[in-house]
Amino acid sequence: xxxxxxxxxxxxxxxxxxxxxxxxxxxxxxxxxxxxxxxxxxxxxxxxxxxxxxxxxxxxxxxxxxxxxxxxxxxxxxxxxxxxxxxxxxxxxxxxxxxxxxxxxxxxxxxxxxxxxxxxxxxxxxxxxxxxxxxxxxxxxxxxxxxxxxxxxxxxxxxxxxxxxxxxxxxxxxxxxxxxxxxxxxxxxxxxxxxxxxxxxxxxxxxxxxxxxxxxxxxxxxxxxxxxxxxxxxxxxxxxxxxxxxxxxxxxxxxxxxxxxxxxxxxxxxxxxxxxxx
Amino acid sequence: xxxxxxxxxxxxxxxxxxxxxxxxxxxxxxxxxxxxxxxxxxxxxxxxxxxxxxxxxxxxxxxxxxxxxxxxxxxxxxxxxxxxxxxxxxxxxxxxxxxxxxxxxxxxxxxxxxxxxxxxxxxxxxxxxxxxxxxxxxxxxxxxxxxxxxxxxxxxxxxxxxxxxxxxxxxxxxxxxxxxxxxxxxxxxxxxxxxxxxxxxxxxxxxxxxxxxxxxxxxxxxxxxxxxx
Amino acid sequence: xxxxxxxxxxxxxxxxxxxxxxxxxxxxxxxxxxxxxxxxxxxxxxxxxxxxxxxxxxxxxxxxxxxxxxxxxxxxxxxxxxxxxxxxxxxxxxxxxxxxxxxxxxxxxxxxxxxxxxxxxxxxxxxxxxxxxxxxxxxxxxxxxxxxxxxxxxxxxxxxxxxxxxxxxxxxxxxxxxxxxxxxxxxxxxxxxxxxxxxxxxxxxxxxxxxxxxxxxxxxxxxxxxxxxxxxxxxxxxxxxxxxxxxxxxxxxxxxxxxxxxxxx
Numbered sequence: 110x111x112x113x114x115x116x117x118x119x120x121x122x123x124x125x126x127x128x129x130x131x132x133x134x135x136x137x138x139x140x141x142x143x144x145x146x147x148x149x150x151x152x153x154x155x156x157x158x159x160x161x162x163x164x165x166x167x168x169x170x171x172x173x174x175x176x177x178x179x180x181x182x183x184x185x186x187x188x189x190x191x192x193x194x195x196x197x198x199x200x201x202x203x204x205x206x207x208x209x210x211x212x213x214x215x216x217x218x219x220x221x222x223x224x225x226x227x228x229x230x231x232x233x234x235x236x237x238x239x240x241x242x243x244x245x246x247x248x249x250x251x252x253x254x255x256x257x258x259x260x261x262x263x264x265x266x267x268x269x270x271x272x273x274x275x276x277x278x279x280x281x282x283x284x285x286x287x288x289x290x291x292x293x294x295x296x297x298x299x300x301x302x303x304x305x306x307x308x309x310x311x312x313x314x315x316x317x318x319x320x321x322x323x324x325x326x327x328x329x330x331x332x333x334x335x336x337x338x339x340x341x342x343x344x345x346x347x348x349x350x351x352x353x354x355x356x357x358x359x360x361x362x363x364x365x366x367x368x369x370x371x372x373x374x375x376x377x378x379x380x381x382x383x384x385x386x387x
Numbered sequence: 388x389x390x391x392x393x394x395x396x397x398x399x400x401x402x403x404x405x406x407x408x409x410x411x412x413x414x415x416x417x418x419x420x421x422x423x424x425x426x427x428x429x430x431x432x433x434x435x436x437x438x439x440x441x442x443x444x445x446x447x448x449x450x451x452x453x454x455x456x457x458x459x460x461x462x463x464x465x466x467x468x469x470x471x472x473x474x475x476x477x478x479x480x481x482x483x484x485x486x487x488x489x490x491x492x493x494x495x496x497x498x499x500x501x502x503x504x505x506x507x508x509x510x511x512x513x514x515x516x517x518x519x520x521x522x523x524x525x526x527x528x529x530x531x532x533x534x535x536x537x538x539x540x541x542x543x544x545x546x547x548x549x550x551x552x553x554x555x556x557x558x559x560x561x562x563x564x565x566x567x568x569x570x571x572x573x574x575x576x577x578x579x580x581x582x583x584x585x586x587x588x589x590x591x592x593x594x595x596x597x598x599x600x601x602x603x604x605x606x607x608x609x610x611x612x613x614x615x616x
Numbered sequence: 617x618x619x620x621x622x623x624x625x626x627x628x629x630x631x632x633x634x635x636x637x638x639x640x641x642x643x644x645x646x647x648x649x650x651x652x653x654x655x656x657x658x659x660x661x662x663x664x665x666x667x668x669x670x671x672x673x674x675x676x677x678x679x680x681x682x683x684x685x686x687x688x689x690x691x692x693x694x695x696x697x698x699x700x701x702x703x704x705x706x707x708x709x710x711x712x713x714x715x716x717x718x719x720x721x722x723x724x725x726x727x728x729x730x731x732x733x734x735x736x737x738x739x740x741x742x743x744x745x746x747x748x749x750x751x752x753x754x755x756x757x758x759x760x761x762x763x764x765x766x767x768x769x770x771x772x773x774x775x776x777x778x779x780x781x782x783x784x785x786x787x788x789x790x791x792x793x794x795x796x797x798x799x800x801x802x803x804x805x806x807x808x809x810x811x812x813x814x815x816x817x818x819x820x821x822x823x824x825x826x827x828x829x830x831x832x833x834x835x836x837x838x839x840x841x842x843x844x845x846x847x848x849x850x851x852x853x854x855x856x857x858x859x860x861x862x863x864x865x866x867x868x869x870x871x872x873x874x875x876x877x878x879x880x881x
Contacts, residue, residue: 136480136561145580150564167480167561181469182479286579311581341469341477515730518705518723519746519788529742533733612772 134163135346138175138183140254141284143329144168146304146373152362156353162346170284172252178202178332181339184347187354189254189302189329203332207355210363210374212303214258214325217289218318219296226298232322233266240268243277245297247288250280254327259300262324289315302327304373329374331355354378393584397592403565404589411569412596414482414556418489419546426494426545427538430501431527435509448502451495457554463488464558480561485569488555493545500541504534536608543604550597570596655682657716658796658827659704664713666699666851673699675851677713681796685843686818686828688859690835692874695848697831698727701798704829721795727804729785731773736765736784739773743788763787763817779810786817797821799830803837815841835875839863847871 143149144166153164169177171188178186179202186203188194197203216235218226224244226235239246248271249256260271270278281291285305292299293313301309306317331351336342353359360376367373397404433444465471467479467487478484508530516526531538553571560567562576570593577586659681666674674696681687689697702708704717705724732739740759744751760766763783768776773784782802789797799818803811811834818841822828832838838845838859845862847855847870855867866872 136563141579144576165480165561165563165566167563169561180471181474284579286581290578290581309581311583339469341474512730512732514707514726516746517707518726519743519792521746525746529732535733 133161133346134165135184135343135350136165136167136182137185137187137350138167138169138173138177139187140171140174140189141168141286142189142253142255142302142305143187145284145286146302146308147368148304148363148366148374151366152359155362156350156359159358160349160353162349164350170249170251170253171255171257178334181334181341184334184343185331185350186334187329187331189327190257191328191330193254193257194330194332197332202335202338204335206330206332207351208378209329209331209354210360210376210378211326211328212374213320214255214300214327215303215306215317216298216319216325217292217301217306217315218298219292220314220316221296222318223296224298227316227318229319230321232262232319232324235319236262236266236268239277239298240266240270243275245277245279245292245295246270247292247295247297247299248278248280249285249288249300250282251284253284255285255300255302258325258327262300265324307368307371307373328377393582393588396585397588404592406565407568407570407573408592408596410482410567411550411571411593414485414569415489415546415549417486418493418549419542421486421490422493422497422545422549423542425490426497427501427531428527429494430498431505431531433498434502434505435523435527435530445499445502448495448499452499454492454495455554456492456552457558459492460488460555460558463491463555467559479559480563480567482560482567484559485556485567488559489549489552492552492555493549496548497541497545500544501534501538504537504541505530508534536612539604539608543601546600547597550593550600655684657681658683658718659722659829660714660716661703662714662716664703664715665711666696666703666708667711673851674703674710677851677853679846679853679856681827681829681846683795683825683827686822686830686841687844687846688838688842689829689831689846689848690833690838690874691848691854693833694850696851697848698800699851700846700848701800701829701831704796704798718795721793722798723789723792723794723796724798725782725785725789725800725802727801729781729788731776731781731784734773735770736760736773736776737769739784740787740791743791747792749791749793759787759790762790762820764813777810779806779813782806782810782814783817786814786821790821794826797826797828799828801831801833803832803834811837835863847874849874 139149149164149166153166156162156164167174167177167183171190171193174183174186174188175193175197177183178197186194186197187209194203194206198206216226216232218224224235224238224242226238229235248259263269263271271280279291279295279297281288285301286309288299289301289305289309290311291297293311293315296314298318331354333344333347333351334342336344355378360378363374363376364372430448433441433448463484464479466473467476467484468474469479478487512530512533516529521529551571553575556567556569557572557575560569560572562568562572568576570589574586574589574593577583577589657680659679661677661679664674664677665672677700689700691697699708701724703710703715705722706719732742734742737756737760740756741751744755744759749755756769757766760769763786765780765783765787768780773781776784786799802818803814806814815837818828818830822841830841842859844856844858846853847862847868849870855862855871857867861867862871863875866875
């Protein structure tokens with residue numbers, strides 16, 4: 110009967126396909142900043158050519174990426190919130206954490222520069238100026254690595270707009286691109302990672318106003334999800350990805366990614382720096 | 388990227404774009420098919436049977452037409468996560484999960500509207516069918532067939548809803564490049580990258596596809612009406 | 617004697633199944649029971665009352681309809697003709713009284729039969745399958761030939777004219793191989809030509825042994841086709857007489873006034 114054949118076809122289409130490609134693939138939970146910057150588009154083909162592994166990147170905020178790892182829905186977690194990553198390891202959800210690369214955050218602001226912070230080298234005094242002038246500021250507000258860094262900086266400046274919620278502090282709960290779009294429209298300041306900023310296409314009236322402060326250092330780390338907690342984790346391939354990422358080959362690939370001649374990420378895996386799980 | 392180069396990228400038959408278009412159609416058409424296979428009989432059954440709590444079911448189905456896609460995505464995500472009840476199926480972050488999520492999203496629309504259509508048609512056919520002593524199963528088949536034009540429109544409504552949504556497929560699919568990236572998630576991504584002209588261009592293409600599907604359904608209906616009234 | 621319209625009615629033998637209903641010779645309220653002794657009753661109503669809310673649609677109706685020539689049900693609008701037929705078909709539940717009829721052997725054609733959204737042939741096939749009969753090409757063609765719709769077999773049923781749709785309704789009813797065929801105002805909305813075709817059809821069906829009970833407001837039609845007349849007034853059987861009696865010597869005052877178009881209710 111026609112209907113039965115149709116139903117059968119639908120069921121078969123839905124059955125998880127078992128192909129050769131599926132076996133050599135892993136899911137990496139990463140951040141929107143690494144995706145939006147275009148880094149993966151550049152380095153993953155190199156990895157694929159070398160190892161034949163298909164890396165499927167699910168780009169979420171750092172908070173969500175760690176949660177995905179915790180649930181066992183990803184094989185590898187690659188984010189930029191060192192404190193949260195170390196907690197991930199301490200809680201037993203990850204095997205080991207490795208430094209991979211760093212870039213820095215930059216404070217982006219409108220050409221009008223209402224808080225008069227442009228050209229400064231001190232992020233904390235810039236934040237204080239924004240706070241006292243009540244200039245518009247966009248926050249990621251999404252538990253991402255960038256958001257965590259932003260909150261840490263406010264804290265270091267002894268301020269807490271996230272708790273007080275003054276009207277000039279706009280928490281949008283979205284990724285870096287959305288935050289930049291919003292800032293462009295509102296004429297607001299926003300903390301961004303340099304990688305996303307360079308590759309962002311809608312710069313409009315925005316520009317870098319503060320950079321170079323040591324406090325703006327942004328470290329990326331990679332971890333294998335613990336197979337002891339989730340047996341479905343593809344341990345071999347996941348580890349191969351991490352090994353490549355921290356190898357000379359992988360580090361060179363990262364170094365080689367440039368937009369408009371500018372390097373976005375700086376590889377810094379050092380064999381001496383390792384944190385083991387408890 | 389300016390408007391010019393965005394348009395030329397789209398019109399050049401870029402293979403990556405093609406793959407995204409193809410996946411969008413496969414996911415949404417499959418979801419519509421699945422939603423129809425479940426929703427049409429479900430709507431007909433609710434229309435034609437009396438059972439305790441029927442009024443509540445009707446109200447619920449009507450209400451679920453407004454299911455937020457992102458909520459559906461979240462529920463399906465939790466169900467198929469490795470830490471969830473159906474985790475062992477390994478369906479998360481696959482096109483199959485996206486099909487299921489969209490099917491869940493549009494089945495209430497299809498059932499609720501089908502229920503109304505079949506109920507109205509039954510009011511018209513009731514005497515004849517009772518006089519002819521038609522049994523329940525042939526009755527349902529006959530009503531569904533005779534209502535086919537209205538039902539096609541209902542399926543198109545479901546298709547439109549699924550084709551337009553981004554919340555569900557983003558969460559359960561993960562917008563993985565080359566694997567679960569569809570038109571709507573691409574548009575969201577390009578927007579977040581600040582590639583607004585490209586995003587709008589993709590939006591135009593998506594609308595064009597949806598209109599094309601509707602046009603095909605319309606001509607199918609014209610042809611069918613001519614042949615069997 | 618009327619001409620048979622070309623292709624309108626074919627000389628098909630239509631063999632309905634015979635029922636096993638015992639002979640009844642009870643007498644109704646009015647004492648006007650036509651005594652056709654020895655013929656089986658096809659439809660028996662006893663003290664039937666049908667109420668819809670505050671309105672009484674049928675008021676203590678007792679009738680014995682016997683096999684043979686068609687029975688016409690006549691009466692002014694609102695006298696209960698349609699309710700009577702629907703009751704006989706089992707579509708209406710009486711508030712009181714009893715009904716005796718073979719449920720598997722009855723069929724009805726409504727005043728405006730509902731056409732299924734498919735071809736004429738598929739409509740008939742549907743009726744055959746519902747009646748648990750074989751719906752093969754031959755069975756369908758036979759029925760279409762009886763009502764003269766063979767040429768329109770593949771036409772969408774909704775595109776048919778009023779008379780053609782009525783004939784399709786009759787074909788669907790005949791698919792049930794009924795012993796009792798109920799027709800509700802079959803020609804009410806048809807022009808004279810179409811009316812003639814339907815009347816010829818009714819005659820042929822009756823001659824093949826099917827008991828036809830038809831409601832009509834057309835007195836001439838009742839006289840042409842019927843063997844006996846049931847005359848309803850406000851839900852009551854005012855008279856039940858052989859056709860000649862009813863028309864030449866009307867048995868009641870109301871019947872007299874009805875026939876002289878004088879009955880105002």
